[in-house]
Amino acid sequence: MVNIVLFGPPGAGKGTQSEKIIEKYKLTHLSTGDLFRKHLGEGTDLGKLARKYMDEGRLVPDEVVIGMVDDKLANTPDTNGFIFDGFPRTVAQAEALDKLMEKNGTQISGMIALDVAEEILKERIRERGKTSGRTDDQDESKIETRIKVYLDETLPVATYYEKQGKLSRINGVGTIEGIFENISKVIDSY
Numbered sequence: 001m002v003n004i005v006l007f008g009p010p011g012a013g014k015g016t017q018s019e020k021i022i023e024k025y026k027l028t029h030l031s032t033g034d035l036f037r038k039h040l041g042e043g044t045d046l047g048k049l050a051r052k053y054m055d056e057g058r059l060v061p062d063e064v065v066i067g068m069v070d071d072k073l074a075n076t077p078d079t080n081g082f083i084f085d086g087f088p089r090t091v092a093q094a095e096a097l098d099k100l101m102e103k104n105g106t107q108i109s110g111m112i113a114l115d116v117a118e119e120i121l122k123e124r125i126r127e128r129g130k131t132s133g134r135t136d137d138q139d140e141s142k143i144e145t146r147i148k149v150y151l152d153e154t155l156p157v158a159t160y161y162e163k164q165g166k167l168s169r170i171n172g173v174g175t176i177e178g179i180f181e182n183i184s185k186v187i188d189s190y
């Protein structure tokens with residue numbers, strides 16, 4: 001199995017690159033943001049719980065996220081591997097993911113981190129907000145909060161994988177194809 005953590009700040013292009021990775025490597029996409037939006041749309045209890053955090057650009061509590069991921073892993077029996085998108089977002093989530101991987105007899109192959117400067121991120125999120133319908137993309141203060149949460153709580157997750165010798169950094173600015181080529185080289189090396 002190949003299990004990839006795709007990492008980067010909001011607006012880094014994780015969703016776009018995930019689609020290309022899935023198509024080429026036939027992996028299962030596990031985006032916690034997408035899962036939460038699905039629950040929200042269906043009005044489940046989990047969706048109602050997550051809403052207040054998401055609307056403010058804050059993180060949903062770890063135990064809620066971890067439970068949801070555990071569930072998804074347990075309900076995906078036959079796969080070549082997973083691409084984790086938007087997860088883990090805290091060191092506690094990264095530790096939990098290692099345990100979940102072990103429980104499933106596998107492990108994380110590596111983290112691929114997309115680097116994009118803050119000004120470019122804000123510009124991309126504002127643009128996306130015009131069509132995505134996501135309320136967290138349309139409000140300057142929510143965008144600021146998400147970037148701050150990323151810097152304070154999520155960036156240490158890269159160090160977590162770096163210590164395990166599993167971190168690869170990719171420039172997230174350039175053409176979609178060019179970035180994808182660089183990502184493919186990393187995946188082919190696993």
Ligand code: ADP
Pocket residue numbers: 009010011032033034036053054055057058059060061065085086087088089090093136146
């Ligand atoms: P972005 O496009 O900003 O990277 P996502 O679509 O991945 O955002 O997630 C949107 C929102 O969902 C986050 O701002 C957060 O409130 C919640 N969320 C998603 N994944 C996680 C997670 N792993 N831990 C906590 N909260 C999460």
